[in-house]
Amino acid sequence: MPGLVGEPRRILITGVSRFWGSHLARRLEEDPSVEAIVAVDTRAPLVELKRTDYVRADIRHSLIGKLLHAMDIDTVVHAGLIVDPRRASARVVHETNVIGTMNLIAACSAADSPVRKLVVKSSTAIYGSEPDDPSFWAEDMARKAPPRDTFTRDLDEVEAYVRDFRLRRPNAVVTLLRFANVLGPTHDTPFVRLFDLPVVPTIAGFDPRLQFLDEEDAVRVLERVVLEDHSGTFNVAGPGIVLLSQAVQTMGKVNLPVIPFIGSSLAMLALERIAPVGFSPHLLRLLQYGRVVDTGALCARLGDVVQHSSAETVQAHARNRRVRDIVRAEPAYQYEAELEEFLRARRPAGNGHAPAAMPAPTRPVRRRRKPRRAPAQS
């Protein structure tokens, strides 16, 4: 299917306060064929964004339809699904994932909606994790067991909304991406926190097959399906597999199989008190039985867009983590945000569209603006 490269695009991205949305927005900014990027979230973007318009809004409310109209959005990227249970309370996670998605898709599927393309970030967690699972999950396979935890149930609902949208708007391009667990220097995930522990607790008697995805690859896949048209559902994971024990050894940590295989969730509650990793029930099942997806469909459609195998992803992550305490990226951003705000304030108004965004200034930024202005004027 030919992509519509060159055609101006007006893109709305959800979830920019977290890894996925923010990094996608940053990459899309570099593409000249993207006319406008509107970022929606309840919190400020995670990274510095140059020409993205940030709207502080909650997708759980129905104003999103108005926004789509007002900004004449043709592509909606729903990257706001919360996978990591430590991000917010259980209620917020459920509402953002289910009610938020429902609202967003309802706005997209309205009869007069300008949206003609929907990209949804889902998770391979939808396949569940059972002892009698097939060795590889293809996109058209469904798990046999009922959802065992709220997160998996939420994912079921999210994908059901996407299916509804496909039926209601058959002409729209709908891309559903199921991502494997992501590892990388900037993204904070339960697996990253687990591998940061000096001694990694694992489930006694089990050594599951896992897959990991490099964060660069993850964003690259997302960017490709936004800029090109690839209708369908795709598993996204690094080629090959990694055994959990192998990953722990690669990270240079000690594998401690202490979690009993019966009543593991109780033991995990106790472990969370010692080392807060944020392992929810669905991740605990993953630690026991593992999960591997077939990425053949993605490779057939997008070529080798995923460049790092699962094993390479873990190796790269191990290298990054060794220098983590020496190279810290976070403080640098704060500074650029100040500069950015300063430059925006000084820029003459009227270039491009009016900023519908509130730049979400924080107090330390304002306080430090004055001393910085003085050298700029001189």
Next chain:
Amino acid sequence: MTQQAVGRAGSNGHRRTPSRLERMRKELPMTAMSATGSLAMRLREMTGRDVIDLESLQEIVSFGYRAAEVRSAHSRGNYDVDDFGFDREFTNALVPLFRLLYKKYWRVETSGLEHVPSSGAALLVSNHSGVLPFDGAMIEVAVLDAVDRYTRALIASWFGGLPMLSWFLRRTGQTLGHPDDSVRLLRKGELVLVFPEGVRGTGKPFSERYRLRRFGRGGFVEVALRAGAPIIPISVVGSEEIYPMIGDLQLVARLFGMPYFPVTPTWPWLGPLGLIPLPSKWRIRFHEPIRTDEYDAGAAADPSVVMRISDTVRDRIQYGLVEELMERRSVFRG
């Protein structure tokens, strides 16, 4: 320069004590081997027959060596597993132990190995018996020694939920018997071993030994047809006698979620000792391949074709069993 010299001397001095220990540890297998060798000679002179078997000794030593090698290589996570979780080095380290069982314990006599292709896919289909799946391991050793290929056995999904066994079986190349997985393995050109009887075969009472159970719904034939791989029937004699199952405690089995809970003359009365299999004499016969590439694409969905091939395979295995049993004079001496 002086600093370098000092540094070198320092490191030498520092390392002196461990290095002697290390040298001793390295030479230990050789010392042990020569000592056992001379002991074997002495015993042979005294008694006039082989008391200590040098061939078995060699296998045990090679197992020790390989296990140590694999352990050091694996401690850094620096090894490859294939997509199914098969770890070749780990498996190679264990082969000497199973080869010992094959050659010395069950003294397996194998025939028809020329039917196993040295390249390309094939579906090996065998009868299944003996409570614990040692028959699979023995077929794998036979194939490995004959054509230097690893066999990928399909295991019951029940094993996936068992601690230890779940990863051990995957590490050594086994995978769950999901049809799509089997087709995937065959399309990769692997040798796939399947036991269509499944737990119905391993969990059958001793009184029904060597009588094949139902071959499922012919799922294995569908798999072979989809992949166009030949089917090689295998008859295994001897595995029925390793754990003569005289009872089945269904109540206990249900409690632990097991398909059966065997009672043998030694298990569970003798505790862990009851797990030692009896040293019966085994015979494995590989039959002529049954080709499946002559059928057209729709054959896998045609129950009449599938069931016909399934019955052919079943008959061939059953006849093979009967023929081998006619040849066998004694259960333990062959």
